[in-house]
Amino acid sequence: MNRKRKLSASVDGSLHKNEKSKYFQNQEHSQGTSRVKTESKYSKQTEKIVSKKLGSEFFCQTGLELSRSLLGKKIVTMWNGSRLSGIIVETEAYMGKQDKACHSYSGKPTERTKAMFMEPGTAYVYNIYGMHCCMNISCLGDGCAVLIRSLQPIEGQEQMMIHRCQKRKETSKPLQENELCNGPSKMCQALEITKDNSNCENLASSSFIWIEG
Numbered sequence: 001m002n003r004k005r006k007l008s009a010s011v012d013g014s015l016h017k018n019e020k021s022k023y024f025q026n027q028e029h030s031q032g033t034s035r036v037k038t039e040s041k042y043s044k045q046t047e048k049i050v051s052k053k054l055g056s057e058f059f060c061q062t063g064l065e066l067s068r069s070l071l072g073k074k075i076v077t078m079w080n081g082s083r084l085s086g087i088i089v090e091t092e093a094y095m096g097k098q099d100k101a102c103h104s105y106s107g108k109p110t111e112r113t114k115a116m117f118m119e120p121g122t123a124y125v126y127n128i129y130g131m132h133c134c135m136n137i138s139c140l141g142d143g144c145a146v147l148i149r150s151l152q153p154i155e156g157q158e159q160m161m162i163h164r165c166q167k168r169k170e171t172s173k174p175l176q177e178n179e180l181c182n183g184p185s186k187m188c189q190a191l192e193i194t195k196d197n198s199n200c201e202n203l204a205s206s207s208f209i210w211i212e213g
Contacts, residue, residue, distance in 0.1 A: 051212035056204040058213070059121030059137065063093035063144040066120075066137070070146060073213040074154065077191045077198075084160060084191045085212075086151030086181050094136070096143035104143025115200045116143045123209060125188070125199040131167070132185035135193050137203065137211075151181035153190070160190035 051074050061069060068091075076085040094102040096116075103126070109117040115124035116138050124136040124145050136145035153160055160180045167189070168175070181187040188194070193209065203210050 054204065054211045054213050056119065056121050056202075058211070059139060059203070061120070061139055062141060063095050063139050063146055066139045067091040067093040067146045070137070070148070070211070073211050075148065075151060075191070075209070075211055076155075077193060077209045078207065079156070079159060079192050082156055082159065084156035086153045086155075086187070086191070088148060088150075089152050090148075090150035092147040092149055093139075094145055094147065096141050102143065102145075104145075107143065109143070113143065116145045118200065119202065121203045123193075123198045123201045123203055123206075125193060125195045127195055128185065133188040133194055134184040135188055135198065147184060148187060149184050151187050151190075153177060153180050163192055164190050 054073070058069070059066065070088050070091050073088050074085050075088055076083055078084075094104075096102055096104050097107040099105060104113045104116045112126060113124070115122050116136070118138055120139050122138040124138060125133050126136075127133055134147060136147045138145045157177055157180065161175060161177075164175055164180055164186065179186070180190045191209075198206075198209050201209055
């Protein structure tokens with residue numbers, strides 16, 4: 001049975017006393033797939049990191065490299081003049097025609113997948129189940145992209161809560177803050193990322209959505 005190669009990382013150096021680097025990565029190799037899932041444990045220390053908008057050069061990496069580099073970075077959207085943001089704590093790389101689970105496995109861009117073939121740093125947003133969205137970021141390699149799987153909310157949590165509760169049943173139990181962005185579609189809903197406002201957006205130049213680090 002094929003298994004994903006899973007990477008984990010911590011943004012809290014104190015959790016790994018023998019590590020000098022800011023991010024600790026533990027690799028578990030597998031066969032039969034080129035995808036990689038990366039996770040990060042969030043620490044309040046990251047809120048103290050001064051962040052700036054990342055330029056196009058940051059995204060010029062392979063899917064595996066970018067999936068690691070995005071850990072600990074901040075994704076930001078502007079909603080009615082206010083910032084909504086969170087620290088990226090989980091990503092997953094999809095490696096184009098090498099990866100049967102990738103939307104661009106055919107190797108040819110379609111109307112749906114054209115963002116995956118655009119300049120590295122382009123947002124690829126698609127709908128699932130007809131009502132939810134997921135967001136990927138294009139990288140080096142035709143049809144390669146990194147899925148943003150989970151965030152730790154940092155700014156605009158009250159507005160995120162409003163967005164997340166809009167489609168919930170009245171009988172649903174109250175959402176906790178750690179449930180706002182703990183999944184790719186939940187993240188998009190919380191930050192109001194949709195196909196209409198974000199698909200094909202260049203994250204290095206967009207005034208609505210970008211990455212900081």
